[in-house]
Amino acid sequence: MSIRVDEVSKRYSAYPALDGVTLEVREREFVALLGPSGSGKTTLLRIIAGLDFPDSGRILFGESDVTDQPAAQRGIGFVFQHYALFGHMTVERNIAFGLDILKRKARPPRDEIRARVADLLTLVQLDGYGPRYPSQLSGGQRQRVALARALARNPRILLLDEPFGALDAKVRRELRDALRSIHDAIGLTSIFVTHDHEEAFALADRVAILNQGSVEQFDAPARIAAAPGSDFVRSFLE
Ligand SMILES: Nc1ncnc2c1ncn2[C@@H]1O[C@H](COP(=O)(O)OP(=O)(O)OP(=O)(O)O)[C@@H](O)[C@H]1O
Ligand SMILES: [Mg+2]
Known part of the structure; x- marks a missing residue:
């Protein structure tokens, strides 16, 4: 589903965290928000998620204005670096969490949830890990579980805030490739x-x-690399 950020501003103190941001993400597109610490990346993502609200401007998903909707109503999945797994629940229960907490009428039957969790474990290449606890997984495996959990309710939009930040370079590359394939596949x-x-x-x-x-x-990576739009961009990419 396409996402439109329309003239969004937000301030927490004297300085604006976001100052009239406009951005259109196309359906099925993979967009990266890149910038130095404090540039407003997390603030923008939280506002798109509905975890925070802008002072002015609008957020649209497809044709519908979701600016005032809370996160739970937006039908999105998100993975944040510090949004940890539940340590007292198995991998399976962690992934099923978003489905388990639905009200009885909205909740799929037990065996449907079980099948969905099995599919998600395959998708993130963790077949057989369902009965383990998070403490028995590597950092990269935990982030795979977090990704599967984010996808459990079959969202059309996935938001990720530095999900691989704490991992070493090799695992990071592997997860990055896995994420891109999952994005394309679904x-x-x-x-x-x-x-x-x-x-x-x-x-x-x-x-x-x-x-x-x-x-x-x-813009597309190749175009930014070929023609940095400002001195800031040029020096940031050095
Ligand atoms: N809850 C808050 N209360 C006060 N100020 C905040 C709050 N959240 C963010 N800010 C401020 O808004 C600005 C943007 O912060 P934000 O977290 O969006 O940056 P970021 O680009 O995600 O940085 P990082 O790369 O360090 O995560 C910063 O100046 C920050 O101090
Ligand atoms: Mg941040």
Whole structure:
């Protein structure tokens, strides 16, 4: 589903965290938000998720204005670096969590949930890991579980905030490739936050470069590399 961010502003103190941000993400597109610490990446992602609300401007999913909707109503999946798994639940229960908590009328039957969890474990290449606990997994495996959990309710939009930040370079590359294949396979529209420009350029169809709450440039990686839109972009990519 397409996402439109329309003139969104947000301030927490004297300085704006977002200053009139406009961005259009196409259906099935993979967009990276790239920028230095404090540039507004997390703020923008939280506002798209409905975990925070703008002072002004609008958020549209497809044709519908979701600006005032809370996260639970937006039908999105998200993976945040610090949104940890539940340590007292098995991998299976962690993945099923979003389905288990639905009211009885909306909740799929038990064997349907079990089948869905099995499919998701296959998708993130963790077949057989269902009965384990998070403490028995590597960091990369935990992030795979977090990704499966985010996909459990079959969202059309996936939002990720530095999901692989704490992992070593090799595991990071593997997960990045796995994420891109999953995105393509299930036809998601994804926004991925990172401050690592190599990661952004390797993964995304288009990259939005943020600086102090504004979008400096939004274009395909090759085009940004060939023609940096400002001195800021040029020096950030060095
Ligand atoms: N809850 C908050 N209260 C006050 N200020 C905040 C809050 N959240 C963010 N800010 C401020 O808004 C600005 C943007 O922060 P944001 O977290 O969006 O940056 P970021 O690009 O995600 O940075 P990082 O790469 O370090 O995660 C910063 O100046 C930050 O201090
Ligand atoms: Mg952040």
